Amino acid sequence: MSLTTILCQVEPGDAAMLDAAVATPFALAEAHGAQLTALVFGVEAEHTIAAEEQAAAMVRTAAERRGIPCETRSRSSFAYGVGDVFADHLRVSDLGVVVTRAGGGAVQRLMLGAAIFDSGRPVLVVQQQHPLEVMPARVVIAWDATPACVRAVHGAMPFIRRAAETLVVTVTDDKELRAGQSGIELTHLLARHGATARFTAVPRAGGGVPEAVLGAAPGGPGQMLVMGAVRHAPLHNIVFGSATQELFDRGPRLPTLVAA
Template sequence: MTITTITTQIEPADPEALDAALELPFALAETHAAQLTVLVFPVETALAEASTPGWELAEREEASVARVRAAAQRRGIRCEVRARSSFAYGAGEVMADHLRVSDLGLLALQGAAGAGQRMMVGAAVFDSGRPVLLIPARAPLAVPPARVVVAWDATPAAVRAVHGALPFIRDAAETLVVTVTDDKDLRSGQSGIELVHLLARHGARASFAAVPRAGRSVLQALAAKAGEVEGAMIVMGAVRHAPIHNIVFGSATSDLLDARPRVPVLLAA
């Protein structure tokens, strides 16, 4: 896995906020010599339209697009910038469409997730076929991350997440593969230790840890271990269940979308 193209979405904003939002996408594009696609439009569209006249919103988007282009040119980054020209499709659909022809999605999580942000994340993760890196507002990603924590349960989604995270895993100082021991049984060929061997063949410095669930949700157990080892990124598969399944059994993925992660999380479905 090589990152050649990154797609991100940013909110139209004042110059200072826009420059801050661009710092990580630019850093990742520079590190991987990647093409960057920046989608500039508000996610919470209804709220934006209710609080700002349409002409003012359009002017803000136009100014933001121009500033992104100028900033990318100054940094020497290959960058395609697009405003939202049509509302025939939802913001999530627009993001998923661009992600299908990218290698990595990058989304910043701002404050409490509204309906627009939840739909954006859901579409990006489940409808694009690509790994998506979610960045909490107060936990920017170091490039490269010092320590990656891989949540491993041998599902196809976890396999895709690990593959999508390989560029980060190879560059990290350390990678810890974590299996929640009393969540599900794994056959010997599926074990986290076997995954450690695979990652080592990719040049990673990897080790394995088994973590008991101990009455916690899977996500709580993973987050606790990540905090214990000062993990800078969590990598995990995302599984979308029917709503009744979530009510009865719960889901690490739905828990993640409901909670505000404390570190960046790379998801793949």
Template sequence: MSIAEAHAAHVTALVFGAGAFRDASGADTTFLTDQDLISREERVAAHVQKVLESRGIRFEVRGRSNFAYGVGEVLADQMRVSDLGIASFGPGVDIGKRFVVSGGIFLSGRPLLLVPPGHAASSYPSRVILSWDASPAAVRSVHGALPFIKRAEEVTVVSVTDDKEFRPGQSGVELVHLLARHGAHATFRPVQRGRRGVVHAVMDVAREIQADMLVMGAVRHASLHNLVFGSATMDLLDQGPALPTLMAA
């Protein structure tokens, strides 16, 4: 809501059940009947509407428009006619939430901002870190994040130069030049992963500069590739983001 207020945005709140929830103890996952889901959706939608009205934000509240969709397609379908998706996402989420977020990232064509539980995404993050490998996904994530990047006090472009998939294409230095033409205050930071994963190498820099937003491309590989070579995208989704993270595929 704070992002919507700062950017004079229209909010579409998407409310639907994913088919399971944790009970009050957090110990078990309970599967609900269709009627239970509808009842919960109606209560949540009423609460969301009340809160948005109290903030004076332009909004609409939508449910799942077509139950023929798989759960992973619902968010993606709404994001296709939006500028940005936002979802709470952390470690240990149930499989339904994982499908929803994966659909938003890989099927929508739009950027998705993942916010760790208990975090408030800054309307205008002051220190943004960009994970750059010159891939199409990285390009889309950077351009999706431009409204935040242009207002940030500090932008750090990080390239992991000893990654097995490092692309010798347009360098982070050239990206810094582009961002400067957009009015951003950007610098380039090459790093090496060593024995760490790519996400760990980037997050070490994020912690050092006290970044409050990470921007990175998302790439979906075959399962065998992930097993043999690893995947920065899957590592981040498995661990959950440590700070608000904007991703695009």
């Protein structure tokens, strides 16, 4: 898989706000020679059509300066929620980028949920204050052999091939894996795709899965987490915890590529 078309949503605002919204999509489009589609409409607040058109023009101008093919689109139909509009466009893109903001609230969660669970495509989730402006040197895969995780790994292949290292991490006391589902076999597959990959197994040790996975990786910038997203019943989340629910509640600790 290669990245030819990247989708993002841009909230109209001042120049600083627009720069923060497009920092990651611009970097990805440049690195992969991809077309960028920017949906320019308000999610967190109502904006006039004039404000949205002005923001769209600013995004196109900034993309042109950097030599990035960029198309802007408005919210095409008010018959659907903003999450539905994003998911609809994402189905005909290779990768979606969702930039989360501190205190984004319920609408941001709806956008993220629709992007992940309703599009069928991989989604890169990044914090606005920590954009992904250089391609990750290390990719960390939270491997649990679920179909969602398999799809996330496939969606992350353009990053895995470019990374200096890919670390496959299995949390040993989280899910019971059958023979043949070991992350060791995944490293062999990734190596055949040209990646430099290694495997490690770590205990959950009473903490959450993200803590265990990221604790197995050397710290510092230049990392990307890859994981599957699964919907659980609320009681499951309360008793066992959920890496997916934590992503929705706390936002990504580092750029996180997810698929469902």
